[in-house]
Amino acid sequence: MSANLRVKSSEFIDETVRISFKFNGKTYYGFKGDTLASALLANDIHLVGRSFKYHRPRGIMTAGSEEPNAIVQVNDKTNRTEPNVRATEVEIYEGLEASSQNCWPSVNFDIGGINNAISAFLPAGFYYKTFMWPASFWEKYEYFIRHSAGLGKSPTEKDPDIYDHRNIHCDVLVVGAGISGILAAKNAAKNNFKTLLVDEKNELGGATIYQNREFNKIDNQSSSDWIKKEIQELSNIKNLEIKTRTSVAAYHGYNYLLARENLTDHLEKKDKQDKIRQRLLKIRAKKVILATGALERPLIFNNNDRPGIMLSSAVKKYADFYGVVSGKKNIFFTNNDSAYESALCLHNKGIQVEAIIDIREKSDSNIVKAVKKAGITIHWSHTIVDTKGYKKLNSISVMKLSNDGLSVIGNKINISCDCLGVAGGWTPAVHLFTQSGGKLTFDENDKVFLPNKYPSDQLCVGSCNGDFKIKEIINNLSINLKKFLNIEKTDFDNLSVDSEKENSKRNIWLLPSNKPIGKTKPFVDYQNDATAKDIKLALREGFRSIEHVKRYTTTGMGTDQGKLGNMHALGIIADTAGVKMGDLGTTTFRPPYTPLTFGTIVGRNVGEYFDTFRRTPMNDWHIENKAEFENVGQWKRAWYYPINGETMHESVQRESIAARESVGILDASTLGKIDIQGSDASEFLNRVYTNAWSKLGIGKCRYGLMLNEDGMVYDDGVTTRLGENHYLMTTTTGGAANVLGKLEDYLQTEWPELDVYLTSVTDHYATASICGPNSKKILNKIIPDLDLSEENFPHMSFKNAQIENIKCRIMRISFTGEHSYEINVQANFGKAIWEKCMEAGKEFNITPYGTETMHLLRAEKGFIIVGQDTDGTMTPIDLQMDWIVSKKKYDFIGKRSLYRSDTMKEERKQLVGLLTDDPSIVLEEGAQIVSELNQSPVNMLGHVTSSYYSPNLKKSIALAVVRNGKNMMGKKLFIPMEDKTINVTVANPVFFDSKNKRINA
Amino acid sequence: MFVINCPYCGERDQQEFKAGGEAHIERPKQPTELSDDEWAEYLFMRKNIKGVQFERWNHAHGCRKWFNMVRDTSNDEIKLIYKMGERPPSE
């Protein structure tokens, strides 16, 4: 062990359990209960990383989740590696490996440190001003930026851990288990509220748990002894659930909160296996109590960022809680009494405190008197003007402040030290409150933003509500909690509390130096290297809104969201611009409060569970027969069935020929199916489709086109009249849910007088579609007693039938132009009916075909696919489907829009066929069409929507939308591609069997 | 994320619902009588109020019923929920 800076046995550290861990490849030891930060400090390591922009050496600044500097990569080069982890939050375990970020090649020698020397050339907005131009150089800049100023490394292997989500409903959620949170949770639970108490740390009690000040007594005991008893009592309370290591990340409206519960990060590798690592808690609370505490502020002075400069409260916590001393020669720098507590704590442990630098003129509080009595030198009305020590603080320079606090006077005093505790006052942690939509008010006295207007049923208590003394915390909590929970009394109404009186403060957002500001580095945002100088520059350059200044200077935009320095940034802007802080407002605090892993966010929705998908009842058959699948909406549809190593093109050509020459079979189960019943069903169809439905006979089928109210084609499909008041509508596969939703909308909101009921039956039926000249023979084989004559069962009609015990609805309809039947059966018979068709079709070499062949066959016939040949801008007239738009019907959805001046324009894009002059060239779908070459700017007429090589026509065919296309029949157009120009001719979109002879054959 | 009190099912999470735009825009009974401008007014023009707004919502992953909601868009407070066909409150 290189050094041991333990000062005493701490009750929170188990010195009997020694733990070895590695930092930057070197082995160190700590104890059970240590964080990585406390263990490093115990080994006299302050230098943990380098800053983002200037690569300045940086050390541990805080003891909590607000840490801006000590961010590390844990378990680098393993599948559990994680970047940007705060060393102050990592509980050490045997085998932990951590390494510095932002430094290359090592934390002690860093090439990017040159940026520090040239920092005069890296002012605010440097990246915007420099790297934005010229755009073609961006790739080079990005390489430079990423390599010299990395943000840690993403894992490259699959995450081995399991993550989980859990929904929690409770009456009262209490966030933060410090003194206020514990008392609030205890009293809520005791009054029969189902209560959940969460805290981001692994122990309860907040700062009170290690508070042994003689000036703070609760119930005549030290506050730490008293709260330990309170914590013990919690375990016996019904209705109370406690979760530690649980950090609330987000607070949304209606008391919906997201929290991350950390379950295995503190465990050794062998104990992590097969356990849930982190769980995202989705909490819906009737009432929320925020007891999130306050964060200590630093002070902003020249070179305030060196390793060894820490928050005063952190110095105290490391000593009191972890038994670790952060320096051998300590100095405190303060604007209030907090630092005196830290100084006294060190002094009482026998650790040297050199001096206290206090910007105030004086303070007469008991604690200051005690410090004086201990013989510690206090420099009143003084400020630090500079610090020295590149990788570790070794001295400070102090000067007297002028009366107005704007400049320094007198001689410079240099004092050597290795640790500086800085105390700039306290900032209530109102992040969650504002996330929820809460409005803040500025308290001029304490220079803090406080909760003012609650957006939901919630209460802020303790120091996050601006109460900093234990006495006022407990008194106000008692009053507010009773009102909030509507209860008579709490069990701490008459608690005796002794705490010091209000202490005095002097607030100077930016402390002066003897050097001009341009020659100083007073850091405001440590992680992003934004200085007070940058903020002033932004204001000089005309930025006024704090949101703009934030983005321009990157203040508050790091992974810590500037938890330490945001108030100073606002203060400096207010002072410089001469406005009041209350009028300036704050920037927006956004979730998450501390970063979340992607694993926590996705939970169990990984791998095959990433997205839900639907499979048809015939799916197993498709898999057994080596189908390739494609995603259509959520469906997995058979795409094509390659045999003997065929390519997709070869399969589709074979399948297409088979379907036209003999017989093919398609799984059409995914088509949307809506059962429509009611005495007004016919009238309803009249209103939703463009064509007329009243005269459709029972047992007949009709194709329908559905528009949006704007006249654009929305969906299509065949609807069958099953009975007098009973129809079965089919929709496109992808449109099923939306069509049902749209129809319900009209029924419920526009036409409630119609007696119509809609039921989605998509999943209830499976559909095998047999198509081709031999389809009739197959159907005859499996249902010999069904009369398939043209008279009895013509095209566009429907029959009920039975095959053994399977009831079938058979529609003679066609999407391919061939004689074909769609056999619908109850879904659980889907595979059986499919296999029967396959068996009966053997002698005709029945060929299963997938969606690709279906698309090809319908394109040969010029049938559209809604969503492929249409894009929400095509009317039926644009599709040259005027025949389906009823002229007689008074109204239907979208009718009026077909007569708008815009939809009647001749030069709209219309659907046409395209034939390539070279029949072997297949156009690319999406390719642009022009009539003039060498035109600038080029006048684009439209684009190709569907394109195939037709094996039945032995040539390439395409559908396209072309401006004024219907008047261009036979016209030559061009399709310019990257490497060539393709000549095409506008043609009739019905390429195959234009007389429809085959359907009726 | 809202908790929405469906008039048919009771309080449910927002993710079960679909927002359906401005409420109380009635489809014209005789569209063919309307000028292009009048039809466009019905078809395209919607208010986007910061403050109290009348909206349509659908319990899409529940009872599938449509209903009306009065919501303050500035703070997402749901002031009132009432069934389709019921008259909007005057204030």
Ligand SMILES: [Zn+2]
């Ligand atoms: Zn409902």
